[in-house]
Amino acid sequence: MSSQDIPEEKLPAEPGAAHGAVKVADEDNPFADPGLPPHEHRIQDIDERAAKRSERTVALLFTVSMLATLGFIASYVWIPNDKSIYIWPLGHISAMNFALGLTLGVALFCIGAGAVHWARTLMSDAELADERHPIEASPEVRAKVHADFKQGAKESAIGRRPLIRNTLLGALTLVPFSGLFLLRDLGPLPHEKLRHTMWAKGKRLVNMNTNQPLRPEDISTGSLTFAKPDGLEEEGNEEYQTEIAKAALMIVRLQPDNIKDKRELEWSHQGIVAYSKICTHVGCPISLYEQQTHHVLCPCHQSTFDLSDGARVIFGPAGHALPQLRIGVDSEGYLQALGDFEEPVGPAFWERG
Numbered sequence: 001m002s003s004q005d006i007p008e009e010k011l012p013a014e015p016g017a018a019h020g021a022v023k024v025a026d027e028d029n030p031f032a033d034p035g036l037p038p039h040e041h042r043i044q045d046i047d048e049r050a051a052k053r054s055e056r057t058v059a060l061l062f063t064v065s066m067l068a069t070l071g072f073i074a075s076y077v078w079i080p081n082d083k084s085i086y087i088w089p090l091g092h093i094s095a096m097n098f099a100l101g102l103t104l105g106v107a108l109f110c111i112g113a114g115a116v117h118w119a120r121t122l123m124s125d126a127e128l129a130d131e132r133h134p135i136e137a138s139p140e141v142r143a144k145v146h147a148d149f150k151q152g153a154k155e156s157a158i159g160r161r162p163l164i165r166n167t168l169l170g171a172l173t174l175v176p177f178s179g180l181f182l183l184r185d186l187g188p189l190p191h192e193k194l195r196h197t198m199w200a201k202g203k204r205l206v207n208m209n210t211n212q213p214l215r216p217e218d219i220s221t222g223s224l225t226f227a228k229p230d231g232l233e234e235e236g237n238e239e240y241q242t243e244i245a246k247a248a249l250m251i252v253r254l255q256p257d258n259i260k261d262k263r264e265l266e267w268s269h270q271g272i273v274a275y276s277k278i279c280t281h282v283g284c285p286i287s288l289y290e291q292q293t294h295h296v297l298c299p300c301h302q303s304t305f306d307l308s309d310g311a312r313v314i315f316g317p318a319g320h321a322l323p324q325l326r327i328g329v330d331s332e333g334y335l336q337a338l339g340d341f342e343e344p345v346g347p348a349f350w351e352r353g
């Protein structure tokens with residue numbers, strides 16, 4: 001229904017008198033102010049049921065916002081902060097961060113959407129014209145600024161010293177370029193580099209000290225063995241430090257009955273589990289293992305991870321469990337990776353919270 005179809009007596013009184021007063025340019029004044037176009041009344045202004053519908057829509061949006069906020073609080077309280085879930089296309093991400101982001105996003109969006117719908121359908125629809133004020137300075141102020149500028153130029157003697165003037169102009173022109181060149185340090189983008197390591201299906205686990213491929217029988221109960229991917233050599237490899245910083249592994253043998261986490265058990269081989277050696281706090285290499293409790297300790301800030309329970313954090317500032325590498329044995333009986341880590345290793349970047 002348009003305002004053209006509304007009976008005259010149902011139209012609300014118009015507070016702005018200018019509506020509909022479109023002026024037509026005449027020959028004498030081709031640039032005359034055309035005024036405002038005819039005002040279109042909204043359906044909510046003349047139909048109380050439509051207004052009620054809009055009111056309910058706005059109230060519904062605000063109610064959804066309240067529920068989302070309660071969901072935010074519940075997510076914070078109930079979801080363990082080391083639980084991860086798979087969300088396509090983000091991959092494995094923190095379940096808590098996903099829930100917090102989603103619920104807070106919905107809560108804020110619904111407040112915004114409700115306010116916009118309220119303003120567009122129910123708040124006053126009067127169109128008002130405000131005269132534009134002149135923004136130029138008065139002639140006196142301009143004359144004063146002009147005089148001050150001339151006085152300053154005279155006192156600096158810039159007119160009489162073209163050498164200084166020209167070199168100053170050159171310096172002022174060039175100096176912003178130094179900032180532009182610093183922007184180059186923002187790149188190149190890491191793309192997928194932070195998400196992947198050298199580990200891949202079929203890659204053997206090599207002892208970091210002896211450089212020999214590992215067999216299950218090399219891993220004894222109670223010991224902590226450090227490993228790297230087969231083929232990662234330090235000699236003549238410029239990328240060695242980068243790759244080992246992502247791919248370093250620690251391997252321990254547990255009694256399968258002692259493994260509490262179901263996924264950890266599935267990803268192990270005869271109780272041998274392989275975890276990233278890089279602490280998820282700020283990336284120190286983990287090196288202390290307590291064989292009675294199966295806890296590993298990061299020496300930097302004492303984050304402690306329980307290797308018998310998915311390497312979850314039981315103490316310290318680290319925010320996430322250590323990523324586990326799925327392992328098996330190849331046809332020659334050597335330990336091998338069954339794929340890459342399924343989440344970024346080391347200090348959490350923003351996807352993992």
Ligand code: FES
Nearest residue numbers: 279281282298301
């Ligand atoms: S780097 Fe491991 S606890 Fe800080």
